[in-house]
Amino acid sequence: MRKKQSKEFIDVVAASRECWVSVSGAFCVLWLHRRGISFTSGIQASCSAGFKFSFEIVPLYTSGLVMGNKVATFSEQQLEDYQDTTFFSRKEILRVHRRFRELQPELVPRTMSMEATRDLRLPKSLINTLPELKENPFRDRILKVFSSNGSGDLSFDDFLDLLSVFSEHAPRELKLHYAFRIYDMDGDGVIGPSDLKAVIGRLCQHERGLTPAEIDAVVEQILDEADVDCDGHLTAMEFSHVVARAPDFVQTFHIRI
């Protein structure tokens, strides 16, 4: 009991501190905003991110406080299970649920039963609208890989799985496993030249993108570097051998929630 209290205390302190920092940061932004200076969309997004945050954290936190007895989203057992099977803390699990529910509030209940977390699926078109996924060129692959029935529609469990793998604390090996499956576009267990072409094509979507000859040259270079046994495709082992050494992999294969 005491341990719990101290943990909650830390959470409260952390929340208030973040509030303070982001409020002070958002202050000048808001001030200029009110003066009628308009900015580009990216700016507005980040403005609202800072702004939204400082106003959201308080209600979120209070819901976390009463969670134990009044408005319980999950049972104690469920929460414990989630804590043991993901890289999230209680607070983060509740935040993930909030994000999930925001997608379609009339469909997703406030109180999630065991069945609801497993069987209630949101269609992929809806999940694609999440800002974290909206701009990702591999979003359809991500949804497909994490959907437990292979359709691309995610249940809450799948959604939590997805974010857990992409979270900060997930180990490199786990991330590698899923990265391989995301880049294995045709799902044949190896990354062949066609998969590579598709990956490069998605990465360089641009009006003056790479020419087919350039893409072929790049594919050739990649196979040259990574295909150790020269059989014309990358196996999971070759893939993890190369990518695990890339210094930025863990930082970039990361979605914050």
Place this chain on the structure above:
Amino acid sequence: MTDRSSLHSGGTSVTGNGIKEAKEKPHHLQSPATTMSTFPVDETKEDKKVSWETMLPSNRTNTIDVRTWGKTTSRSRRTSTLRHGSTPTDEVELGMMPDLSQGLPNEEEMWQKMQQIRSLPITMGEKRMLKAELRVAQNLRVHGLELIRFRKRQIWHRVQSFALQILSFFSPWKQTIRSIEANFGTGVGSYFLLIRWQMLLNFFITFFVVTLILVPWEVGQSSCTNLNFTVLSPSQSALDGCSRSNNASSCDDECMARNDSCWLEYRASVMTTIANHSSQPLLLIQDAVQGTGWMEYTVAFYGYYQPAFIPWGNDQVYNFALAYELVVYFLLLFSLTCMAKSVATGFKDNIGLGRSWLHQFSDLAFTSWDYCIDSAEVAHLKKKAILHAFRVALADKEYATEKAERNMRKKINLFFLRLSVNLLVIGTLSLAGYIIYLVTSFSESFRGNTQGETGSFSNPEDFQTLMIGFLPSIVITALNFLVPILFRAVVRFERFSATFEIKITLVRTVLLRLASLLVLVLTLYSSLEEERGSNCNSDQDAPCWETYVGQQLYRLCLFDVFITIFITILIEFPLALVFRRSVPPTSRWTCIAKPEFNLVGSTLDMVYSQSICWLGMFYCPVLPIITTLKCFIVFYVKYFSLLFYSCPPSRIYGASSSTSLFMNVLLVSFISCVLPLGYHVTSLQPSVSCGPYRGFGTVWSAISNEVDALSDTFKKILFFFGSAGFFVPAILILLVALYYYRSKAVAHRAVVESLTSQLVLEAEDKHFLIARLSAVGKQHVQV
């Protein structure tokens, strides 16, 4: 195939030989590690068992191999999973472990398995079932020593997760950095992380400076009655209330009296200035930014302190001179440790693990996309940047072939071209150094001329003095701004590859910055050299040269903050506002309306301010405080510039390369800051008229005096550490260790090579066999 469970099996069948084989393969592979099935799983639960086997072969040896569930995992569930399994020591440890796999697993193993569930690549439902299984599974209780160890590990685990929460409390701006990363990529995000790191480091330094230098002195001073100099005669010891540091070895009574008189003279001159300036607000402000006048006689500068024993509780004294020195050493050492740790991690990632230049294209294809990005504009820019990076990589390849084909004449041409460019660069650097030297000497001599007539300024002259006082700072900042532009221009002629071009410009810029700082300090040292002497009457110009050095660095620091804010808010921002509407996005003037965020330049700025802090900490103990504030301000100024007008860099900067750049440059600048300080501490005589070391031979002698006062045996031990008898064997041992690790690294490399060739051979075998098989099959059909 797209079905999830079959995809899992697909993951295991890495050889691509179909699912059927894959289904069998894990069973086969599982046999050496049957421990995992020791929790009761009856055969009907076959489908659940699959969940354990749905791993890449590489992972099978890394994460879930039950053998490695052993000792290595539990230290920290957050980090160990990233590291364990790959180190050879684990294997050794496993070999030495008693084999517990025969019977039921014990509590400890179950607990570890429970901790590991989260890093298995299986669906939530499967994980949940696995957890339920583990929970009801029978296990052995651990007893005795094992139990203690187990409990210790559990507690340690809890403490660690608790500590992580506490640590997250000390990382402000989490949300801000998150939104920066989402909008501008991890490369820019890492710059802000570095500012945060630097701010925390400086905060820590500030904490120690305040608690161990500033506060003890202020408190001690108020308790020392006779520090009030209204009634004082030189013959009397100036510090009656507090006994003064004992440095009898270098100074007799007469010399002490002379020192005191020098100090009184210095103090009187400062007091006159303060009195003269006190009625004019303009002069007071000028003093504040220049660190002269009233500012000179505060805790901010070296000259304010005294060699004293401050009474401390009952019969205890606080040897201020010693403490001052030790605090500075400790903080420098602390900074070095922090940096070395970061550099070592970066090194491990980049070179030990990475060799990323070997996998340039694969890295681009598989790791260049930033999954953090969530704004359309930035996603578009990122795609453009990746496209650009692919083109650069292809161009680099072409460059390599072109370089190989270069004939003798072209080579000679290029050699002379590069030689002349390098000469030009060296010439520019020396010229910059000479200009700094001239300006500093001028400003210093001017200060000398006006010293006697303080207080007789009329207003325009005030401004003139302010300008001349700031002249070195202005010139240095201007050179730092202008000369890199020249460097960037000339590097085009040298025809290096695109990546190397950036690196060499960077190195030159760093050289310029460090050289300008060094020239400044050395000029100050040397121009003050002749004025330093035992007789204080001769040094009218700079009665306290340490304070003077401190003032210069203080101005430099302030000016740097000022320039950063000025350029961002008063120049770039209005320009961007004015030109935003009128300039079409494709025009070449977009660099005014929407300048690119200069990641490398901004990083260097931070390094530079940190080197000023290290260099000046001894002379001006408040510099860490200013630097902390500066980090705070720069964070928001840069955030502001990103939000309102900058666009993210068009080149791909990985977070790791930006971090390692920062740390490596910081380390170099640290060393070049410590060198002059070390020279000062060991070889120069401190001013006789001010500071905690007046009357000492060198600053170091405060420590050596203290050592002399110790007991004989202890002294002998300490002297032994300083003697050749210790150093020669120590260096020899270090060399041997170095040699050992080097040969180990060479051996490992050889193993890697032979393994690679073995892999290739096996692949050839496979091709050969498949060819034979198909040939035999054809023959069979024909028959």
